[in-house]
Amino acid sequence: MAKEGLKRTSLYETHLKHGAKMVPFAGWEMPVQYCGILEEHKAVRTAAGLFDVSHMGEIWLEGERAAEAVQKLVTNDATGLQDNRVMYSPMCYPDGGVVDDILVYRAADRRYLLVVNAGNRDKDLAWIKEQVGDLVDVTDRSAETALLALQGPRAEDILQKLTTLPLAGMRYYCFAAGKVNGTDALVSRTGYTGEDGFEIFVAWEKAAELWEALLEAGAGAGLQPAGLGARDTLRFEACLPLYGQELSEQITPLEAGLESFVKLDKPDFIGREALAGQHRQGPPRRLVGFEMLDRGIPRTGYPLRDENGRQIGFVTSGTFAPTLQKNLGLGLVETGYARRGTIIVVEVRKKMLRARVIPTPFYKRPK
Amino acid sequence: MKVPENLNYSKEHEWAEQREGGVIRVGVTDYAQDAMGDVVFVELPETGQSFAAGESFGSLESVKAVSDCYMPVGGTVTAVNEALLDAPELVNKDPYGEGWLIEVEPSDEQELENLLSAEEYKQYLTTLKDEGGD
Numbered sequence: 001m002a003k004e005g006l007k008r009t010s011l012y013e014t015h016l017k018h019g020a021k022m023v024p025f026a027g028w029e030m031p032v033q034y035c036g037i038l039e040e041h042k043a044v045r046t047a048a049g050l051f052d053v054s055h056m057g058e059i060w061l062e063g064e065r066a067a068e069a070v071q072k073l074v075t076n077d078a079t080g081l082q083d084n085r086v087m088y089s090p091m092c093y094p095d096g097g098v099v100d101d102i103l104v105y106r107a108a109d110r111r112y113l114l115v116v117n118a119g120n121r122d123k124d125l126a127w128i129k130e131q132v133g134d135l136v137d138v139t140d141r142s143a144e145t146a147l148l149a150l151q152g153p154r155a156e157d158i159l160q161k162l163t164t165l166p167l168a169g170m171r172y173y174c175f176a177a178g179k180v181n182g183t184d185a186l187v188s189r190t191g192y193t194g195e196d197g198f199e200i201f202v203a204w205e206k207a208a209e210l211w212e213a214l215l216e217a218g219a220g221a222g223l224q225p226a227g228l229g230a231r232d233t234l235r236f237e238a239c240l241p242l243y244g245q246e247l248s249e250q251i252t253p254l255e256a257g258l259e260s261f262v263k264l265d266k267p268d269f270i271g272r273e274a275l276a277g278q279h280r281q282g283p284p285r286r287l288v289g290f291e292m293l294d295r296g297i298p299r300t301g302y303p304l305r306d307e308n309g310r311q312i313g314f315v316t317s318g319t320f321a322p323t324l325q326k327n328l329g330l331g332l333v334e335t336g337y338a339r340r341g342t343i344i345v346v347e348v349r350k351k352m353l354r355a356r357v358i359p360t361p362f363y364k365r366p367k
Numbered sequence: 368m369k370v371p372e373n374l375n376y377s378k379e380h381e382w383a384e385q386r387e388g389g390v391i392r393v394g395v396t397d398y399a400q401d402a403m404g405d406v407v408f409v410e411l412p413e414t415g416q417s418f419a420a421g422e423s424f425g426s427l428e429s430v431k432a433v434s435d436c437y438m439p440v441g442g443t444v445t446a447v448n449e450a451l452l453d454a455p456e457l458v459n460k461d462p463y464g465e466g467w468l469i470e471v472e473p474s475d476e477q478e479l480e481n482l483l484s485a486e487e488y489k490q491y492l493t494t495l496k497d498e499g500g501d
Contacts, residue, residue: 021404037430038405229404229431297408297428319430320407327408349426349433 009054010146010207018225026119028055031227040230041322044193047222048152050214051231053199054207057121057142059128061112069132070104070112072270075253077263081106086173086190089261090253091124092271096278097249098256100124101241103190105175113186115147117243131270146207150214151197151226151234153365158218159198162210163187172196181213192231194238194363237321237363239289239330245300245316246287246330255283255332257360285313286338289360290329290346294353298329298346304337305345305352312337315346323363329355368492369397371463375439375479376488379421382463383439383482386470391440391479394467395427395458398492403429406458409451411469417443420478424469427458440478442471 006029015022020031031052033040043049061069070078076089087104100120105113116124121142129138150159156167165178165187175188183206191197202210215223232242241247246256253262254275263269264276292298298318303311318329329346337344342357374382380399384392400406408428418424420441427434447469451457458466473479483491 032431033404036405038407233430295408295410297433299433320428322430 007055009052010204011052011054011211014208014211015052015225020225020227023228025228026055026117028118030055031225033227033229034225037227037229037233038322040224040226041233043222043224044152044195044226044230044234045323046153047224048150048154048158048197048218049193049224049226049230050211050218051149051151051226051228052147052207052211053149053231054146054204055118056147057116057118057124057140058145058147058201059114059116059121059125060139060141061114061128061132061136062139063110063136065135066110066112069136070114071266072132072135072268073128074102074104075262075266075269075271075275076104077266078104078106079266083108084175086175086188088173090247090258091127092253092269092275093249094271094274096252096254096271096274098243098247098251098253099127099249101243101247101253101258105186105188107177120243144204146202146204148200148202148207148210148214149191149193149197149231150200150218150223151191151193152195152223154218154221154223155195155197158214158221158223159187159200161217162213167198181210183210185210192240193234194240194361195234195365232317233319233322236317236319236328236330237323237361239361239363241287242317246332251285251332252278252283254278255285255287257287282335284335285332286335287316287330287332288338288357289362290331290344290355291358292327292329292346292353292355293343294355295327296346296348296351296353297327298331298348298355303347304331304333305347306337307343307345309345309352312344321362328358328362330360368401369463370485370489370492372485374463374485375482376485376491377437377439377482378491379437379439381437381439383479385479389473389476390445391442391471391473392467393436393439393469393471395436395462396488397462399434400459400462400466403427403432403434404459405430406455409455409458409468411447411451412444414444414446417441417474420481427455436468438471439482440471440473441475442473444469445472446470 074089186201313333
């Protein structure tokens with residue numbers, strides 16, 4: 001019953017065994033939920049959740065000029081990026097539109113790992129080869145690399161049971177190579193939920209074993225398998241952008257509020273000129289967070305209007321935020337409507353519902 | 368999937384229950400609530416509003432999506448389940464009981480005969496599974 005043309009991770013059978021509901025996502029058949037999105041969301045905020053994110057792409061840049069290639073591709077500045085450190089960055093086109101938003105891992109002076117969105121993998125690979133293929137060896141190791149995300153306040157305790165890597169000393173956005181559950185792994189303190197947590201890269205065929213070992217190690221700590229549904233509500237509350245919604249080829253990182261990841265003082269990178277121009281003039285649109293005042297849930301693509309009914313933008317993401325128990329949205333609006341407290345109107349299936357611009361992120365984990 | 372014997376069903380996964388005084392109580396089936404996942408928002412009509420059979424009378428929203436609710440029979444709304452406004456999760460917890468949506472005074476009782484019996488609805492659900500969709 002494989003759905004036509006959809007790829008499966010090595011955990012497909014494991015997901016079915018754990019009662020997952022599978023859906024198509026970015027060309028993959030992925031678990032959207034196990035016991036329910038709300039319960040999984042809560043588990044990650046209060047204990048821990050385990051996600052299969054093996055659909056993400058892993059592209060390696062290797063060679064003497066690897067650092068130079070990275071600097072050309074991404075808008076953030078990797079100059080100070082040390083070995084075993086991770087950096088988030090948009091990767092742009094010359095016009096400032098976003099090819100993808102990625103994580104850059106510096107494994108060594110001459111070796112960098114780029115972790116890219118599943119739906120962009122082919123496009124990214126072609127783009128990277130075209131732009132820096134003459135500088136470095138570009139290798140797509142996505143098909144042999146599985147990725148598990150263990151997220152939540154109990155993640156460290158749980159993972160520490162399976163590894164001798166000293167996790168307490170590993171800071172956010174750092175990583176290390178070592179054994180986890182007896183198998184070679186790359187462990188990084190990163191995630192996409194707004195919680196503390198780890199992402200664990202292992203060989204494709206080792207993932208199912210590690211998945212079960214982690215669930216067992218976390219059984220007493222409230223660890224639950226969690227699907228893409230909870231991943232989306234978690235990242236939404238933390239206001240982490242989702243490519244295709246908050247970022248796209250038509251939305252620049254400056255419009256999306258990612259100016260701290262665009263280093264215009266870096267000598268050169270793809271998109272610099274366009275982004276510098278937009279920075280000088282001020283971006284015409286801004287990403288804002290808003291809270292519904294009237295009853296209704298904003299959804300991706302719904303029009304945003306001013307109080308006179310003129311369209312001023314659109315919703316990029318929106319849902320009922322489980323931790324905050326509110327109907328919230330992210331939207332791209334004309335800059336004049338981006339100020340905190342501004343009343344905007346969301347068109348929800350032909351009804352005009354009022355909302356108020358509020359600060360982001362909606363959720364910040366307690367320190 | 369629970370499919371109580373005493374109810375009638377539509378292919379849109381609504382159930383209809385004949386109650387005292389000729390009123391029809393309407394809700395969504397166990398299959399529907401399971402397919403939607405956690406219901407977090409419910410939009411219901413006002414009492415006194417009239418709808419034809421098959422017309423949308425409201426919507427249920429899960430974390431991820433919006434689903435319209437369709438009238439299994441035409442008629443006038445005589446009651447709505449106000450409890451759902453504060454507790455939409457009742458639709459998941461008890462779709463045939465506390466999670467009911469509206470009550471309707473049918474405009475034409477004959478329309479009930481167009482609905483599926485429990486047996487026919489169960490049969491219908493198996494055809495959906497064969498297609499692998501929902």
